[in-house]
Amino acid sequence: MTSRGSGSTEWSSYAKLVDVNSGQRIARVVLDTRLPQLDRLFDYRIAEGQEVEPGVRVKVPLRSATRTSGAFVLEVVEETEHTGTLAEISEVISSAPVMPRRLFDLARDVSDRCAGSASDVLRLAIPQRYVRVEKAWIASLSEGVGADAEAVGSPQVDGFDADTWEKLLVVDSRFSLTTAHGVVPSASGPDLPRSTQPVVALAAHALSNGKSTIIVVPDWRDITYYQQALAEIIPEANLVVLHTQQPAGERYLNYLRTLEDKPQVVLGSRHAIYAPVSHLGALVIVEDGDEAHREPLSPYPHSRDVAIVRAQRDKAAVIFASVTPSLPVRRWIDRGYVQSVGPKGTYRARVIPTALTSLGDGGAQPARLPSVAIQGAQDALKSGPVLVQVFRAGYSSGLACASCKEPGGCRECQGPLRLVATGSPPQCAWCGVAQGSWKCFECGGLKLVPRGQGIGKTVADIGRSFPTTTIIRSDGEHPRSHVGRESALVVATRGAEPLADGGYSAALLLDGPAMLSRETLSTLEDTLREWEHAISLVRSEGTVFLTDVEGAPAMVMAAGNHDHLLRQELAQRESLRLPPSVRIASLTGPAADVSRVAQAVLGVSGEADALGPVAIASGVVRTVLRFPYAGGNAVTEELRSWRNKMASGPKRGSSERVKIVIDNPHSLDTLTSE
DNA sequence: AGCACGCCGACT
DNA sequence: GTCGGCGTGCTC
Numbered sequence: 219m220t221s222r223g224s225g226s227t228e229w230s231s232y233a234k235l236v237d238v239n240s241g242q243r244i245a246r247v248v249l250d251t252r253l254p255q256l257d258r259l260f261d262y263r264i265a266e267g268q269e270v271e272p273g274v275r276v277k278v279p280l281r282s283a284t285r286t287s288g289a290f291v292l293e294v295v296e297e298t299e300h301t302g303t304l305a306e307i308s309e310v311i312s313s314a315p316v317m318p319r320r321l322f323d324l325a326r327d328v329s330d331r332c333a334g335s336a337s338d339v340l341r342l343a344i345p346q347r348y349v350r351v352e353k354a355w356i357a358s359l360s361e362g363v364g365a366d367a368e369a370v371g372s373p374q375v376d377g378f379d380a381d382t383w384e385k386l387l388v389v390d391s392r393f394s395l396t397t398a399h400g401v402v403p404s405a406s407g408p409d410l411p412r413s414t415q416p417v418v419a420l421a422a423h424a425l426s427n428g429k430s431t432i433i434v435v436p437d438w439r440d441i442t443y444y445q446q447a448l449a450e451i452i453p454e455a456n457l458v459v460l461h462t463q464q465p466a467g468e469r470y471l472n473y474l475r476t477l478e479d480k481p482q483v484v485l486g487s488r489h490a491i492y493a494p495v496s497h498l499g500a501l502v503i504v505e506d507g508d509e510a511h512r513e514p515l516s517p518y519p520h521s522r523d524v525a526i527v528r529a530q531r532d533k534a535a536v537i538f539a540s541v542t543p544s545l546p547v548r549r550w551i552d553r554g555y556v557q558s559v560g561p562k563g564t565y566r567a568r569v570i571p572t573a574l575t576s577l578g579d580g581g582a583q584p585a586r587l588p589s590v591a592i593q594g595a596q597d598a599l600k601s602g603p604v605l606v607q608v609f610r611a612g613y614s615s616g617l618a619c620a621s622c623k624e625p626g627g628c629r630e631c632q633g634p635l636r637l638v639a640t641g642s643p644p645q646c647a648w649c650g651v652a653q654g655s656w657k658c659f660e661c662g663g664l665k666l667v668p669r670g671q672g673i674g675k676t677v678a679d680i681g682r683s684f685p686t687t688t689i690i691r692s693d694g695e696h697p698r699s700h701v702g703r704e705s706a707l708v709v710a711t712r713g714a715e716p717l718a719d720g721g722y723s724a725a726l727l728l729d730g731p732a733m734l735s736r737e738t739l740s741t742l743e744d745t746l747r748e749w750e751h752a753i754s755l756v757r758s759e760g761t762v763f764l765t766d767v768e769g770a771p772a773m774v775m776a777a778g779n780h781d782h783l784l785r786q787e788l789a790q791r792e793s794l795r796l797p798p799s800v801r802i803a804s805l806t807g808p809a810a811d812v813s814r815v816a817q818a819v820l821g822v823s824g825e826a827d828a829l830g831p832v833a834i835a836s837g838v839v840r841t842v843l844r845f846p847y848a849g850g851n852a853v854t855e856e857l858r859s860w861r862n863k864m865a866s867g868p869k870r871g872s873s874e875r876v877k878i879v880i881d882n883p884h885s886l887d888t889l890t891s892e
Numbered sequence: 893a894g895c896a897c898g899c900c901g902a903c904t
Numbered sequence: 905g906t907c908g909g910c911g912t913g914c915t916c
Contacts, residue, residue, distance in 0.1 A: 285915090
């Protein structure tokens with residue numbers, strides 16, 4: 219607006235603009251809506267007397283005065299790009315700044331990566347409002363916050379040097395922190411996993427340096443362990459717990475507390491990764507290989523990816539803490555993107571694969587409960603509880619060669635085979651190619667049979683083998699978080715193993731073949747992790763019997779180091795162009811729409827290709843697009859624009875016509891519904 | 893999502 | 905002539 223000599227008309231319109239707009243306050247807002255086509259900023263006039271600050275929740279008119287939408291104020295400005303009259307904010311809902319700018323920026327980054335809307339991510343981040351709690355919190359703020367943080371102790375952690383925590387907290391660093399096995403006594407309650415120690419020490423160190431830490435764990439049992447461990451060291455005023463199981467009011471209050479401008483330690487499940495704490499020093503993801511870190515709601519982000527994105531924004535360190543690194547983290551370590559630290563000593567129990575030990579018996583088929591394992595368990599029961607890990611039913615076990623029992627693989631892409639209908643030829647679950655005349659790669663066999671067996675017999679078998687022993691059950695429906703030191707057989711489905719005070723004296727890992735024959739891309743890494751987790755609950759002088767497992771998995775479990783096998787797996791993924799060596803996007807919906815979007819993406823990226831389409835249900839197909847990490851933004855941006863286009867285009871349905879999921883390897887496991 | 897605008901067939 | 909079908913597009 220500096221040009222001189224403009225005509226009088228222009229000048230007068232400029233003057234008018236100044237008159238009307240000068241000093242006018244305009245709110246730039248993010249609409250709280252599920253509609254992808256509204257995923258941009260909107261400007262509204264702030265009326266006289268409305269107290270609007272960045273971050274507050276408001277109500278705004280949309281399209282007509284009667285229809286309104288919730289919204290969050292991003293910023294207050296004096297000018298607008300919008301040509302046309304601005305509507306006025308209908309109502310300022312509260313003065314709590316629940317969406318600070320840094321949270322919106324994070325939501326924008328995450329949604330861009332996932333081809334989703336910022337408001338979808340904000341919905342994950344900001345808990346449901348609880349009016350009474352909010353009023354109380356606002357009132358407590360005006361009273362003035364309490365004293366400065368008390369001194370924070372720095373606990374000694376077995377196996378780690380005292381300078382480890384300083385090293386892990388270096389700005390912009392990423393570490394894989396291998397945590398030790400075993401359980402340790404706690405001053406404040408039942409025993410705790412030893413793996414909590416380094417994480418607590420790290421958070422304490424960060425806090426004593428005025429830095430915040432966010433610790434994201436897979437499930438509520440981990441919350442209870444970490445909460446107990448953290449409470450011993452971290453002052454109450456600086457510790458915030460956020461998870462979906464807690465009552466709505468408590469969760470909202472704790473969310474509001476993370477808005478306060480002071481260093482804090484936030485512990486929570488996957489949504490806690492967005493907690494808008496200030497002074498962020500470190501993001502800790504515990505057991506990032508656990509499926510619970512995948513958000514089941516749109517846009518389906520994974521804690522691991524959000525952590526990387528957020529760390530870049532907040533200049534924070536990232537720590538992946540796990541008993542054994544996940545496959546993506548293993549890949550990052552090998553590529554030098556992530557550094558690795560671990561404890562000096564080992565507390566791992568001895569692992570005996572019983573199939574290997576029975577090889578000398580003239581190749582006899584190992585029994586379901588080999589005698590060496592039964593004997594070992596009976597001995598171990600004299601000194602404490604014994605864990606029996608069993609597999610949970612519900613997974614399709616796929617097809618194997620009838621003569622050599624090797625899993626059947628697609629002749630085109632080596633994907634898993636499945637039977638679509640009896641009588642029709644088996645189909646590849648990844649690329650959909652029908653295997654009309656299948657031939658085994660290993661032995662040339664021509665016949666496929668279903669693999670695996672159920673678990674129904676397991677508990678009955680155990681009862682017969684140990685008639686006088688107390689049996690405690692823990693499964694997904696009735697999980698137990700702790701058992702005592704008393705002699706008992708604790709039968710638990712994988713993932714639901716209780717912690718035993720003092721550690722288990724032994725463990726039997728059953729159903730290995732069934733676990734290893736799950737028809738998913740992540741079967742090997744999942745199985746190794748689940749076994750390793752069970753082993754971590756056994757005291758270091760105890761014994762673990764891995765039954766009925768042979769070959770490479772048995773050997774790496776006995777050796778206690780998965781690196782070799784995971785690297786092999788990674789090399790295979792590399793040559794087959796499967797995640798995590800490439801990025802993927804799955805498109806699910808009507809064939810015509812899926813194909814349109816897929817073609818558009820292939821046009822944008824020359825390096826992308828498509829697997830499928832595979833029929834999933836009647837009229838519904840899935841295509842999985844593969845694309846490299848470099849230039850991946852162009853692909854996700856194209857997908858995002860198509861998502862928006864199709865939401866408002868012709869023939870739109872009641873819901874999204876094409877569901878887009880980014881970087882979920884389970885997209886390739888067609889039988890697993892998303 | 894909703895709601896308005898717009899461009900063709902059947903009607904008093 | 906005009907009432908209303910729903911296909912198409914937009915929401916500060």
